[in-house]
Amino acid sequence: MVSINRVAVSLALAVLVDLSLFFASGCVDALGVFGNLTRLWLCAALRCLALTAVVLLGVGELKPLLTRFTAVHSALPAVLESASRALYHEGTRCGFPADVRCWVMFAGASLAAAMFWELAIPDTDEDNDDNKKQESKQLFVRVLVLYKPFYHLLAGGFLFLALAVTCETFIPYYIGRVIDILSHEYQHNEFTSAVLYMSLFSLGSSVSAGCRGGFLLCAINAFTGRIKFQLFDALTKQEIGFFETVKTGQLTSRLSEDTTLMAKTVCLNANVLLRTFIRTMGTIYFMMSLSWKLTLLVLMETPVTGLIEKVYDTYYQRLSLALQNSLAKAGEAVTEAVSGIRVVRSFKAEKHEACRYGNLLKDINTTKTRQGTATAVCLLAQRFIGLGMQVLMLYYGRRFINSGHMTTGSLVSFILYQSHLGLGIRILAHSIGSMLNSVSAAGKVFEYLDRKPQVSTDGELKPDAMKGHVTFQQVNFAYPTCPEKKVLQDFSLELKPSQMTALVGASGEGKSTCVSLLERFYEPQDGQILLDGKPLNSYEHHFLHEKIAVVNQDPVLFSTSIRDNIAYGLSDCSLDQIQEAARNAGAHDFISKLKSGYDTVLGETNSLLSKSERQRIAIARALVRHPQVLVLDEITSSLDGHGENKVQEALARCSNQTLLIIAHRLKTIERADQIVVISQGRVEEQGTHQELMARKGMYYKQREKLFTEGAEPQRRPHVVD
Numbered sequence: 113m114v115s116i117n118r119v120a121v122s123l124a125l126a127v128l129v130d131l132s133l134f135f136a137s138g139c140v141d142a143l144g145v146f147g148n149l150t151r152l153w154l155c156a157a158l159r160c161l162a163l164t165a166v167v168l169l170g171v172g173e174l175k176p177l178l179t180r181f182t183a184v185h186s187a188l189p190a191v192l193e194s195a196s197r198a199l200y201h202e203g204t205r206c207g208f209p210a211d212v213r214c215w216v217m218f219a220g221a222s223l224a225a226a227m228f229w230e231l232a233i234p235d236t237d238e239d240n241d242d243n244k245k246q247e248s249k250q251l252f253v254r255v256l257v258l259y260k261p262f263y264h265l266l267a268g269g270f271l272f273l274a275l276a277v278t279c280e281t282f283i284p285y286y287i288g289r290v291i292d293i294l295s296h297e298y299q300h301n302e303f304t305s306a307v308l309y310m311s312l313f314s315l316g317s318s319v320s321a322g323c324r325g326g327f328l329l330c331a332i333n334a335f336t337g338r339i340k341f342q343l344f345d346a347l348t349k350q351e352i353g354f355f356e357t358v359k360t361g362q363l364t365s366r367l368s369e370d371t372t373l374m375a376k377t378v379c380l381n382a383n384v385l386l387r388t389f390i391r392t393m394g395t396i397y398f399m400m401s402l403s404w405k406l407t408l409l410v411l412m413e414t415p416v417t418g419l420i421e422k423v424y425d426t427y428y429q430r431l432s433l434a435l436q437n438s439l440a441k442a443g444e445a446v447t448e449a450v451s452g453i454r455v456v457r458s459f460k461a462e463k464h465e466a467c468r469y470g471n472l473l474k475d476i477n478t479t480k481t482r483q484g485t486a487t488a489v490c491l492l493a494q495r496f497i498g499l500g501m502q503v504l505m506l507y508y509g510r511r512f513i514n515s516g517h518m519t520t521g522s523l524v525s526f527i528l529y530q531s532h533l534g535l536g537i538r539i540l541a542h543s544i545g546s547m548l549n550s551v552s553a554a555g556k557v558f559e560y561l562d563r564k565p566q567v568s569t570d571g572e573l574k575p576d577a578m579k580g581h582v583t584f585q586q587v588n589f590a591y592p593t594c595p596e597k598k599v600l601q602d603f604s605l606e607l608k609p610s611q612m613t614a615l616v617g618a619s620g621e622g623k624s625t626c627v628s629l630l631e632r633f634y635e636p637q638d639g640q641i642l643l644d645g646k647p648l649n650s651y652e653h654h655f656l657h658e659k660i661a662v663v664n665q666d667p668v669l670f671s672t673s674i675r676d677n678i679a680y681g682l683s684d685c686s687l688d689q690i691q692e693a694a695r696n697a698g699a700h701d702f703i704s705k706l707k708s709g710y711d712t713v714l715g716e717t718n719s720l721l722s723k724s725e726r727q728r729i730a731i732a733r734a735l736v737r738h739p740q741v742l743v744l745d746e747i748t749s750s751l752d753g754h755g756e757n758k759v760q761e762a763l764a765r766c767s768n769q770t771l772l773i774i775a776h777r778l779k780t781i782e783r784a785d786q787i788v789v790i791s792q793g794r795v796e797e798q799g800t801h802q803e804l805m806a807r808k809g810m811y812y813k814q815r816e817k818l819f820t821e822g823a824e825p826q827r828r829p830h831v832v833d
């Protein structure tokens with residue numbers, strides 16, 4: 113920690129050194145050793161070095177605020193002189209032998225500028241903030257890159273934007289010209305041309321603004337469509353576990369709101385930034401050309417009002433926090449007094465409680481009064497400074513008019529330009545920050561776009577012929593949403609080609625989980641599942657889902673035609689193939705009887721069809737892919753006797769496939785070549801119906817309990833087509 117004394121001594125020393133160099137520069141000018149500009153730039157470098165050295169020696173470190181102040185303060189005389197000579201071919205008074213008033217003016221302006229920078233664009237040492245900024249920048253650039261196919265629209269939008277703002281900037285200039293012409297001897301030609309130019313610029317500004325809106329809107333719409341498609345595509349590739357952990361509302365909000373926000377914020381922010389930048393630069397250019405002295409005067413207002421606003425914001429936020437606390441305390445006091453009213457009454461503490469509440473109300477009142485006063489003082493100070501600046505501007509403006517440096521018209525133009533300058537500069541100072549903040553929606557969208565599905569889909573195996581031999585090898589599995597609960601433990605099972613296996617067990621024992629693993633909705637934590645001796649993940653994703661088809665208890669049919677429902681997901685599927693699958697599934701007859709046959713469009717609720725008919729369409733959808741393994745997960749449990757018979761007939765036709773059936777009905781199960789009993793995620797028993805019955809184990813007991821039909825077992829009839 114540096115002592116106050118040391119800081120004061122360093123400050124005094126710095127002022128002394130700087131003033132000495134400043135005056136020495138004036139003396140050198142008298143000697144005529146260097147040219148005026150060379151002298152000023154050399155002096156700037158020397159002063160900057162000397163000030164840096166004094167600060168480093170005295171305080172030991174150079175804070176960003178001091179660095180900025182030192183650099184601006186040292187370079188200002190040289191910059192001002194160079195700019196004035198380049199633009200107006202005349203020097204400033206400050207370029208000549210040093211004038212202490214100039215030194216004070218430079219010091220004040222540099223300090224105001226450095227403070228404004230510090231408050232408007234504060235430096236943060238925290239890594240977190242830096243990382244956040246860095247991330248936001250990367251996101252912003254990424255969104256811009258994604259806009260690539262629509263760069264022509266953006267370019268059109270920004271071109272018209274630049275045109276609109278440029279035209280708009282000329283208008284005050286021509287208003288001043290018109291006033292000048294009217295206040296002097298009237299010259300018709302000049303008046304007409306000034307009014308004509310003014311009208312042309314107004315027209316140009318309006319037309320360009322319209323075109324800008326059109327181009328940017330098209331760019332936003334096109335981008336939103338593209339990003340929505342990419343996001344939807346990425347989402348559909350995620351593993352099933354992802355959809356169980358992420359809420360549907362969150363996904364739809366990403367798709368509908370965040371994508372739109374992402375497209376808009378970047379485009380609109382760039383629009384505001386570019387518009388304000390061009391307008392502010394144009395305004396400063398015109399103001400400088402009208403009177404650079406008045407411009408410098410006016411520019412001094414912005415850092416001062418900005419500073420006041422910043423101080424006000426900080427103070428107001430502190431007061432808001434205090435107000436929240438006081439409100440919470442008052443609320444607490446009321447709750448306590450009301451809930452403990454018996455204690456209050458018995459201790460005669462009514463007055464005490466009322467006083468306590470009254471004091472808290474006083475606190476609230478005081479804080480609110482302070483807030484109001486702060487707002488009033490801030491407004492007053494800003495208005496006062498603005499008014500003072502306008503008075504000064506008018507005072508100097510009149511002096512310049514008298515001395516012939518300005519005309520009345522140019523002063524009017526100047527006033528028109530000046531009115532929006534402060535706001536423009538403040539928007540520019542904050543725009544980068546707000547632009548970076550606005551890409552947070554893009555961050556959320558990219559999070560899903562970049563997400564790699566945890567169940568990989570990069571297998572490549574696509575053998576020409578398959579047997580349909582499935583093996584579960586010591587599989588251990590827990591759902592991602594519930595990792596501590598083992599659903600399958602050391603689970604081993606073999607599904608032999610062209611045989612029917614029935615999985616039985618009480619509810620919640622893990623039967624459907626086996627099907628989910630077979631479909632690769634999830635990846636087992638241990639062990640592996642093989643198809644014809646090869647791990648499931650080595651097969652090509654689409655190929656695997658053609659070879660293993662699943663029909664569920666309540667199949668989802670889409671609101672398209674029956675034909676499209678059967679050929680769902682297949683791009684080249686002829687009507688003949690669809691009809692053949694429907695025949696095998698026992699669905700052809702009832703479909704043919706419908707008025708529009710295979711072109712019948714199913715309603716949202718599929719009310720046109722009975723449960724068994726829907727099941728048979730779902731079976732046809734599975735069979736049209738010529739699967740080698742067909743899985744039927746409780747498809748008959750909700751059917752009536754007639755419906756069940758129809759589905760059983762359909763199953764009997766599936767003699768070439770390896771069948772895995774999960775069912776609770778004896779009629780379905782006892783046909784199986786192999787019955788596997790699952791209990792607590794393990795294979796408890798397996799064998800044919802007769803073998804398991806003879807063993808009198810779990811299957812036998814479950815049969816007593818669950819399968820009350822008592823029919824004698826029949827082997828599955830193999831129907832030859």
Ligand SMILES: Nc1ncnc2c1ncn2[C@@H]1O[C@H](COP(=O)(O)OP(=O)(O)OP(=O)(O)O)[C@@H](O)[C@H]1O
Pocket residue numbers: 356591592593594599617618619620621622623624625626
């Ligand atoms: N998506 C999931 N996330 C977390 N746990 C699940 C999930 N699906 C099922 N489970 C749990 O896994 C266990 C096995 O469920 P599974 O659906 O495989 O049983 P099941 O034998 O098919 O039952 P049922 O005959 O009632 O369909 C149950 O305890 C169930 O609560």
